[in-house]
Structure formats: C-alpha cells, structure tokens
Amino acid sequence: MTYNNLKKLSQKKEIILGSASPRRFKLLEETGIDFRQIISDLRESDNPAGDPFEHALSLAKMKALAVSSESGADKLVIGADTIVVLDNVLIGKPEDENEARQILSRLSGNKHVVCTALALVSSTQLLASGYELTDVYFNLVSEDTIADYVSSGEPMDKAGAYGIQGKGGFLVDRIEGELDNVIGLPRSLLDKLAGEVCLKME
Secondary structure, eight states, rough: OOHHHHHHHHHHSHHHHHHHHHHHHHHHHHTTTOOOOOOOOOOSSSSSSHHHHHHHHHHHHHHHHHHTSSSSTTTTEEEEEEEEETEEEOOOOOOOHHHHHHHHHHHHTTTEEEEEEEEEEEEEEEEEEEEEEEEEEEEEOOHHHHHHHTTSGGGGGGOOOOTTTTTTGEEEEEEEEEEEHHHTHHHHHHHHHHHHHHHOOO
C-alpha cells in the first residue's frame, strides 16, 4: 500500500505519533513518512462502562488531545488505543503475571475481537476518528505453556496479554481482518482518515 493520503497530509503538517508503543512507531515508520513520537501521560481505565469500542475511540481522542495541547497549530497528532474484547467484555493490560495467566487462559480456544481506535487532532481540534476490528482465534493452549510464555515478560505491556508479532504468535490459530490492527496501528484506516483531514484543509 502506498498511503498516498498520509503522505499528502505529512507535507501539509508535521505528524506526531502520540503513543509510547514501539510497535506503532515501527508500523508508522514503514509508511515512509516523517514523524516525531511524543508520549501521552494520560492514565487509562481498563474497566469502562458502556460500549468497549466507543471507550477505545474516546481514549484515542483523549490521548491525541493531551499531546496536541502542547503542540503548535502546524502539528497533527495521531492518538491510538488498542483493546481486546471477549464476549463484549474489555480485557486490558495485565497488572501482574498472575493476571496475565488468567487472561490467556480465558482467551485459550476462543475467538476475541481486537479493536484499534485512531484519532487525528490538530490545535486541540478533532479532525477525524474511527476504529477497526479484527477477529482473532486462539489455539487451545495448556496452562504450562501459558506459564512459560508469561515468564518471558512479553505479555505485560500488551492488551490481552500477548503480542501476535512476537513470541505470542504461537497462541493464534488465525485472524479475520488486518494484522497491523492487532499489532496496534491499522494503516489502511489511518490513510482513510488522513484523506478526510486533507479534504477539510482544501
């Protein structure tokens, strides 16, 4: 994919990735645009009321707005939030290894949904937002195997306690949807939203 809208937008405004995620950084870097990374200090809530996908969208907006409030008018901030949803219940990042094992045991042998929400903000004004969904089917995994994976440390900073692009790839039987959405930055959606912003700027 050529990401023409995103490249066009990057020529109009400086792009800032408002996320600490090295995985999102790498995915955005692969689009070929120039950008900077600024980490949002927004505290997240993993136990929201209401629709979990709307919660992810709200968090993406809040993250982008938090970074944008410290940026100039010539900057465009990308905010993102990724969640895992099983049976309409949001599963966040594990607080400790015990919780990581519990999460992975719940996901084992089941289908869950990964949602990544994006928000594009400039001068504290929301210009475009949306989210993408991917169905992820887990293999049936033994408790011993889960414990070995958790002891690697990889699950601790990830929604759903696994990284599909890392050691946790063995957990996944198949996905229906975009892989980069599961990793944390759906680039086709980002390019679509960038196109919406470009139209508003014309």
